[in-house]
Amino acid sequence: MSIRMARDRGLLCPQVFCDFCKLRIEDAKGGNFEYRVDEAAAPMEPVFFSHKRCSDSLRASRDPRGMWYCDELWLFPVQLGTSLSVDLKKAEVAANSL
Ligand SMILES: [Zn+2]
Numbered sequence: 001m002s003i004r005m006a007r008d009r010g011l012l013c014p015q016v017f018c019d020f021c022k023l024r025i026e027d028a029k030g031g032n033f034e035y036r037v038d039e040a041a042a043p044m045e046p047v048f049f050s051h052k053r054c055s056d057s058l059r060a061s062r063d064p065r066g067m068w069y070c071d072e073l074w075l076f077p078v079q080l081g082t083s084l085s086v087d088l089k090k091a092e093v094a095a096n097s098l
Pocket of ligand 1: 018019020021022023050051053054
């Protein structure tokens with residue numbers, strides 16, 4: 001899993017690391033989340049995170065079966081929050097007050 005807790009500006013917070021180069025993705029605009037699906041569009045593996053520059057290399061290093069789906073990393077927290085029924089506005093206020 002490429003999400004790890006680490007200290008940032010004095011606080012422990014989740015950080016995302018590239019599944020190819022293993023370096024931290026410091027700006028969501030430079031990253032993707034991606035996953036392979038089978039012919040029925042069912043996910044085949046866990047989600048991978050990558051720098052955009054590492055995406056092709058990540059895919060080439062994995063099992064070639066299936067088809068890759070990919071989205072911008074900045075969408076991930078919103079989509080995850082939605083799937084967890086999180087009130088995103090309330091969560092943002094609470095997280096920024098820690
Ligand atoms: Zn990378």
